[in-house]
Amino acid sequence: MIVELGHFALILAFVVAIVQMVVPLVGAHKRWTSWMAVAEPAATLQFLLVAAAFAALTYAFVTSDFSLRLVTLNSHTAKPLLYKVSGVWGNHEGSMLLWVLILTLFGASAAWFGGNLPPGLRARVLAVQAAIGVAFHAFILFTSNPFLRLEVAPFDGQDLNPLLQDPGLAFHPPFLYLGYVGLSMSFSFAVAALIEGRVDAAWGRWVRPWTLAAWLFLTVGIALGSWWAYYELGWGGFWFWDPVENASFMPWLIAAALLHSAIVVEKREALKAWTILLAILAFGFSLIGTFIVRSGVLTSVHAFANDPERGVFILAILAVFMGGALTLFAARAGAMEAKGVFATLSRETGIVANNILLSIACFVVFVGTVWPLVAEMAVDRKLSVGAPYFNAAFSPFMVALAVIMPVGAMLPWKRASLARAMRPLWGVLALALAIGALVWAMQTGRSALGPVGVGLGLWVTLGAAVDLWSRTGRGAPGQRLARLARLPRADWGKSTAHAGLGITVFAIAALLAWQVEDIRVAQQGERFEVAGLGIELREVREAQGPNYRTSIAEMAVFRGDREIAVLHPEKRLYPVARMPTTEAAIRNGFLADIYLVIGDPQEGGGWAVRTYIKPFANWIWGGAIVMALGGLLSLSDRRYRVAAGARRASPGTVPAE
Amino acid sequence: MRRLLLLLAFLAGPAFAVQPDEILDDPALEARAREISAGLRCLVCRNESIDESNADLARDLRLLVRERLVAGDSDAEVVSFVVERYGEYVLLKPSASGANLILWLAGPLMLALALLGAGVYVARRRRSPEPGAEDLSEAEKARLAEILKE
Secondary structure: OHHHHHHHHHHHHHHHHHHHHHHHHHHHHHOOHHHHOOHHHHHHHHHHHHHHHHHHHHHHHHOOOOOEHHHHHHOOOOOOHHHHHHHHHOOHHHHHHHHHHHHHHHHHHHHHHHHHOOHHHHHHHHHHHHHHHHHHHHHHHHHOOOOOEOOOOOOOOOOOOHHHOOHHHHHHHHHHHHHHHHHHHHHHHHHHHHHHOOOOHHHHHHHHHHHHHHHHHHHHHHHHHHHHHHHHOOOOOOOOOOHHHHHHHHHHHHHHHHHHHHHHHHHHOOOHHHHHHHHHHHHHHHHHHHHHHHHOOOOOHHHHHHOHHHHHHHHHHHHHHHHHHHHHHHHHHHHOOOOOOOOOOOHHHHHHHHHHHHHHHHHHHHHHHHHHHHHHHHOOOOOOOOHHHHHHHHHHHHHHHHHHHHHHHHOOOOOOOHHHHHHHHHHHHHHHHHHHHHHHHHOOOOOOHHHHHHHHHHHHHHHHHHHHHHOOOOOOHHHHHHHHHHOOHHHHHHHHHHHHHHHHHHHHHHHHHHOEEEEEEEOOOOEEEEOOEEEEEEEEEEEEOOOOEEEEEEEEEEEOOEEEEEEOOEEEEEOOOOEEEEEOEEEOOOOEEEEEEEEEEOOOOOEEEEEEEEEOHHHHHHHHHHHHHHHHHHHOOHHHHOOOOOOOOOOOOOOOO | OHHHHHHHHHHHOOOOOOOHHHOOOOHHHHHHHHHHHOOEEOOOOOOOEOOOOOOHHHHHHHHHHHHHHHOOOOHHHHHHHHHHHHOHHHEOOOOOOOOHHHHHHHHHHHHHHHHHHHHHHHHHHHHOOOOOHHHOOHHHHHHHHHHHHO
């Protein structure tokens, strides 16, 4: 009964979305206030209906209602409760429902917090948002309905993929989707502005918080996914350049570019058409990502052939929204006359350079991701594009970005002098180069990756600190310190996010350059040495988990004669899914992780054991969290909280810069 | 118990990529083998190199790479040996030949285009008249002159 109610709520949401798409748009065109006013209650109602549908599906999973096809395929009575709940989105249909839930949540938030928007723009934004909703409601109801019943309910389910039975699944997809789908708001704002034919500073200010929110969720989502891969997949890789990962990375790159170009629109009324284009493309890449993940076309051509309906449907959604938006863009972009004038060297050109590097980095990822498909179809070459390509083709753009970032961040608007911008940075540059050189000297005979990473990381991180400090103006250090605390949150956010990137750049380079790996057969009770640490396999015992069998090893780690950790790596077998997984045991450290994996028993006695020392591993995700924190700080800046535009004249709401 | 364990292990298949028994005694040779393996795709897996993969086929390929190295092949010879047998698909880093040039040049070419476009844009932005003194009406100019005189 509850399931049927959920199904019904989803159909109702579809109908409400159609109304929300049509009525406010007509109203905005004819200037009928009452028609425009339909948008807000409709957005709230649509969200509540989808939430009800989602709750119903969750209920079915939690109560293990195996008369529901989806629950049978993806759940099992013995599964722990957390995974019963997260299993709701651990499959195609449920994850699409989560997608739509978040889409309508964003639409509803725009209705709730959009009080300061002009009624026409607000009505159009919500109508475009509803149009996306209509497309995806239709997709779910017609191709991926989660509420289908089975005629004969089986006694028990087929369980969830064991790799997904992890707290990572509980948090990674929701954050990722908050980011993906959050970009729909930027898209809706862009299309609404194109329909209105007007983009001004106020528009830049309205669209930025949404982009910022989407970007910061995407940052957290990607970081969580990477961390999950690190501890779950059993050898500590953190990024694989898998099509599915690229699918989330491309919108992140474009969103980062959009975030910066929207500032130029807001402060200087330039780069308008470009910003609109980025807003369209950012969501375009979200849709491409959804297509890649949901159709399976890039991971295996056969996965697509098995179920072409879904892939074609998403491709059609992509074609309609991108085609429509870009046509509208081509027709209207000419009207976006830029106002601000700037010199060849200025904050504006700095941000243009940032945008170029980020967009091209995204383009490279895109080309690499789709190339196997293109090559097979166009020139009949079956080939692979993997991590070595991306490392070679993508990294230079990121290095260039890191090199120019501290300088660009220091440039003033309109007209800048490189000498003046560099003055406070020379010290940082010298320090970064000196420490890079020192590291180079200390690690003779290894790759340049480590020293370059250290130098770049220092340059970016300290550069961000100098940027913040230089905002305090002149005067005694005490005065400046006091001013530092009173700086707008946007300034703090900018420096924090930039520093976060520096930390991540450093950590990735350090981990790749200095990781230590040891593979061997370990005898019980025997101690072996890896990178100055003693490691001893004490015993391996069998145990039974809630829905798996496991071999748990007890391994002690020594520094000198002192025992510093006892770790329990596991090897599990999930009998229902008939799948083995390795559960690495990790001792997280500030400077390095100790990462142990237990393998198979060997014929001549002993066990295969893998030991890794992963330097600065946690700094990779730490940097990402710092980036997201920067986004959060910037988002909490008072100029977004006060009714921007409406009360601009009152004191205290002066823009931060 | 031991029997059950072995049975379990058999069911589970190899638990991780490079096994201890595969490792070559010569560390320099082993390092080269790892380097080569990281660039070769496990043909039955999803976007995994043979160095990372647990599949039996990946193990066979790892052993093959090591065999060729021990036989005295250079890195390039080993790679071309594998490519001859399994096709271009096995390379994770596609060769820069023929149509693949598009793949490799996409980034640099786009950068050149973007810099050109940005250059034109910035030049136009710089030249367009500053909305300021020049835009004043006659009356405003007269008023300005008056103020300046005072």
